[in-house]
Amino acid sequence: MNSNLWMLGGLIAGVAVAATAVIDPSLKPSFSTVANVSRVDYSLSEYDRIVLLVDDEPFFYNGVQLRVDKMAGIWNMTDVEIEPFFQLIANDGFTVVNCQLTWADIQPDTFYNASESTYIRGGRYENYNYVANVSHRIGYEAGDEANQELSYIKFDYSDYSLAQIDAAKVRIYVNSAPDNDVAFSANLYGIANDTWSASDLTWANAPSHDGVNISGTKDTDYWFTDSNPSWDPINQASYYDFDASSFIRNHTSNGIASFIFQPQINNTDLANGATLYGAKGPLPPQLW
Incomplete structure (x- = not known):
């Protein structure tokens, strides 16, 4: 579904019973103490x-x-x-x-709003910081870094135990139609660097990127987390979910999860991208 990382706690399984198990003869049936309507x-x-x-x-x-x-x-x-x-x-x-x-x-999932976020932009905007913006951007245009943008998102779920998590997702709300009405897919990367501050990030100093590409050592500095499936590209204002189960369970032992949201590079002549709500927006990124 288009559907803020979902953390599913609890066991959804039957209880194995030994073949020799017998019913406890001391068990008594329960009776309702409330009159039936x-x-x-x-x-x-x-x-x-x-x-x-x-x-x-x-x-x-x-x-x-x-x-x-x-x-x-x-x-x-x-x-x-x-x-x-x-x-x-x-x-x-x-x-x-x-x-x-x-x-x-019946059993609501636990979710956390982003603790901080921002986006960075290349070209003549490489030293700009956008932490105050309600909306962030991701975007790509070949040959023009001024139209290339990445979003950085951080979650603090340190009051929750990894042992409680069976699965997790990041939910992003894209708040307008994509640029030029060109549908496209996006990638979510988990990164090892979780000490950055959104108020300091610019294109020139942000970690784990080389232009619009993610940089560093794969599976050490960054982990590919998920992307839009081909049948559900970013094509309208809506929620989009990204499976982050493996990254959360295996690489965020301190309860801090740091992500880069990246547009997939394409061969279209048009610049494409989209705006999304950041941590200060009405529908911020969420870790479920």
């Missing part, structure tokens, strides 16, 4: 069919489906924005609403 009357004594009773009254229902999964996952609506739709449904006379219950509703 609804029940099914199978007796056929008062009604000529099986009837669902709510507060001992027959419940006649008509239903409608509400796609809360799409409202939240695609249209980025919050719970507060979705809630009035349930009242609209009730006002229209529906007594049942069917909506999707996701695993995240």
Whole structure:
């Protein structure tokens, strides 16, 4: 999905039971301590069919489906924005609403907003610092460094244990259509250098890059993390997710994760790139 690194904690598996296991004879069934609101009357004594009773009254229902999964996952609506739709449904006379219950509703993932971020730009902008900007950029144009940009993003999740993490993702919100309406893919790299300060970075002094390319020793100074799949390029304002599981679990033992977000180099004549919200934006990069 287009869908801020997701950290999935918890075990989603069955419990192995030995073949010789027996049921503990001391176990007793539990009984509800709360009176049931609804029940099914199978007796056929008062009604000529099986009837669902709510507060001992027959419940006649008509239903409608509400796609809360799409409202939240695609249209980025919050719970507060979705809630009035349930009242609209009730006002229209529906007594049942069917909506999707996701695993995240039962066991929400942990996420962290970026602790700091900035972007750097080449050419005549090589000594500029953009930490104050709400939006950052990534971009590439062959032969013109002034239209080449990288974004640096850092997360601090040091209050969370690596042992709790089964998987992780970085979520980026691209806040406008790509430059020249040219769809393109981006790469996310994890870097070993996590001591940089966003307020100091420029094209001239930022670590782990040589122009728009990532520099250093692969798998020592930097690790390729993920890129947009071919079927989901950056082509509109939306969330984009990048799998960072291996980098987070194997290379961020201090709970600090440092990334470079890079446009994939292409052979088009047009400059391409996109703007994304940074740490100071309303929808900052997130580590889930």
